[in-house]
Amino acid sequence: MKFEDLPIHGAKLVRLTVHRDERGGFARTWCADSFREAGIDFTPVQGNSSVTHGRGTLRGMHFQRAPQQDAKVVRLTSGRVHDVIADLRPDSPTFRQSFAMELSAEAGVMLYLPPGLAHGFQLLGEEAGVEYLMGAAYVPDLYDGCRFDDPTLGLAWPLPVERISPKDLSWPPLAGRMPGFGVSAG
Numbered sequence: 234m235k236f237e238d239l240p241i242h243g244a245k246l247v248r249l250t251v252h253r254d255e256r257g258g259f260a261r262t263w264c265a266d267s268f269r270e271a272g273i274d275f276t277p278v279q280g281n282s283s284v285t286h287g288r289g290t291l292r293g294m295h296f297q298r299a300p301q302q303d304a305k306v307v308r309l310t311s312g313r314v315h316d317v318i319a320d321l322r323p324d325s326p327t328f329r330q331s332f333a334m335e336l337s338a339e340a341g342v343m344l345y346l347p348p349g350l351a352h353g354f355q356l357l358g359e360e361a362g363v364e365y366l367m368g369a370a371y372v373p374d375l376y377d378g379c380r381f382d383d384p385t386l387g388l389a390w391p392l393p394v395e396r397i398s399p400k401d402l403s404w405p406p407l408a409g410r411m412p413g414f415g416v417s418a419g
């Protein structure tokens with residue numbers, strides 16, 4: 234696997250080595266040595282999987298608050314999504330910046346997201362499977378998020394939001410509750 238820096242500090246694009254033959258393909262999707270050699274201190278403690286239906290469906294933006302901020306590896310097992318990350322770390326050189334890219338199973342890539350980023354995606358096709366390796370255990374009381382249209386982030390989405398959970402619509406603004414985001418306008 235090969236690691237490339239993304240425009241958000243510490244985030245990486247991980248290109249998988251896909252071994253193809255007449256039966257199909259094989260790729261290693263986790264390797265502690267490769268991550269360590271890439272200078273990434275990440276030990277998965279939980280694996281998650283989601284299936285999303287319906288073009289335009291949006292999951293996120295999600296993050297887990299300190300002291301259990303969650304680093305994660307994100308990989309598409311099927312379909313295509315518009316994937317978005319946003320830097321919520323006041324001490325980061327890319328604080329409040331965001332980055333988006335298309336992820337697909339066919340592309341043979343995954344993302345490494347360090348702790349302190351918000352993550353979300355919008356479905357570009359009719360269905361997508363996403364696998365996660367999490368660097369922190371899920372703690373419901375620390376599980377947090379922001380709206381896809383939070384005014385402080387200015388995220389752009391390619392499609393109208395056709396389906397989104399009530400929870401993801403009800404996140405309060407980052408302004409006024411997250412360090413470095415100032416006070417809420419409202």
Ligand SMILES: Cc1cn([C@H]2C[C@H](O)[C@@H](COP(=O)(O)OP(=O)(O)O[C@H]3O[C@H](C)C(=O)[C@H](O)[C@H]3O)O2)c(=O)[nH]c1=O
Binds near residue numbers: 292296354371398
């Ligand atoms: C994240 C998580 C959730 N849950 C429970 C909580 C809910 O009852 C149910 C579905 O959770 P949620 O609607 O938050 O699932 P997603 O919208 O797919 O959330 C994920 O999508 C965005 C894009 C991400 O980057 C996060 O990894 C993750 O938050 O699973 C668990 O039991 N364990 C977990 O680790």
